Amino acid sequence: MYGNQPSAPARYAAELLLRAGARDVVELGAGHGRDALFFARQGFSVQATDFSGVGLEQARDAARSMGIGARLTTALHDVREPLPLADASADGVFAHMLLCMALSTEEIKRLVREVRRVLRPGGTFVYTVRHTGDAHYGTGIAHGDDIHEHGGFAVHFFSRHLVDALAEGWELDEVHAFEEGDLPRRLWRVTQRVSR
Structure with missing residues (x-):
């Protein structure tokens, strides 16, 4: 769907993590691996989940x-379940448009707590999400909790x-605003860190 080239957020995350001396990166919702493969080519040890x-x-x-x-190692994983990773086992976690899938707010909060658990002190979480300024927000079928279905695809804005x-x-x-795709989709790229 998105081609084989790494996403712009993955390029940003790789540069940020390299500067921080990160070694281990987890990608949540890796799909066919375009970003996970990019991280591995940059020299990171990558755990890809999907x-x-x-x-x-x-x-x-x-x-x-x-x-x-x-x-590159992989793990079949449903993000509504605990991450199959040890505490403080990664320097960085990356998720491009995963958190804005049809997940409830409570499921998203649990997932972010899990991300914090697996990050080492000083570890970085970079994620992207569509936001309420997106053209599709408020259109289509409303499912509550800021989830709207458009064209058969439900998004948590x-x-x-x-x-x-x-x-x-x-x-x-x-919190960096950017656009992607033909609509265009309006997204935020969020960068947050665990305190040392």
Whole structure:
């Protein structure tokens, strides 16, 4: 759907994490692996998780063909469940448009608590979400909790209040507005860190 080139947020996250001396990166909702493979090519040890075993298999095959198979591990995972990772086991976590899937606010809050659990002190979480300024917000079928379905695809649109609530107890470094795609989709790229 999005091609094979890494997303702009992944490029940003890789540069930020490299500057911070990060080694281990987790990507949540990795899909077929375009961003996870990019992180591995940058030298990170990458744990890619996704709900689709097919996508993860494609990512593993691509990593082997690129000679970076040893840097990429995968885990089939539903983000509504606890992350299959040890406490303080990663330097960075990345999630591009995963948190704005059809997840309830409570499920999102639980997931962010899990991200904090697996990050080491000083670890960074970079995520992107569509927000309430997006053209599709308030259109289509309303499911409550700021979730709207348009064209058969349900999205949880983030308010700034939700972003701030998810950053409670973290150091919120940046909320960067950007656009992507043809509509265009309006998103925020959020960068927050665990205190050292």
